[in-house]
Amino acid sequence: MKTVETTIGQLEQLLVSDESLIARLRSRQIATLQALDLAQVPMMDGARNLPESAASRMDLTAETAKRLVETARRLIDHAPVNPRRLSPPGHEAGT
Secondary structure, X not given: OOOOOOOHHHHHHHHHHHHHHHHXXXXXXXXXXXXXXXXXXXXXXXXXXXXXXXXXXXXXXHHHHHHHHHHHHHHOOOOOOOHHHXXXXXXXXXX
16 A cells, blocks of 8 residues: 655645635635625615625625625725626636
């Protein structure tokens, strides 16, 4: 039986890689929240506000939803909704 040893460097690289993936997914969540905010989704689904709507629909804690919505709203003028960021990985919007 062959034993494969993982080096500290490999473990650290794994953490960096995972964090990069998390950042890309959060970015896509923020773009999605921007689009939902512009569409005034909370009004349509009966939620009091977007954080409440996001928490229930995205299976997030209330605090995480609140922070994501705050970030989405702060960035809306600087990073408008980009449809490519709303596509599943490996699928470009409009193709």
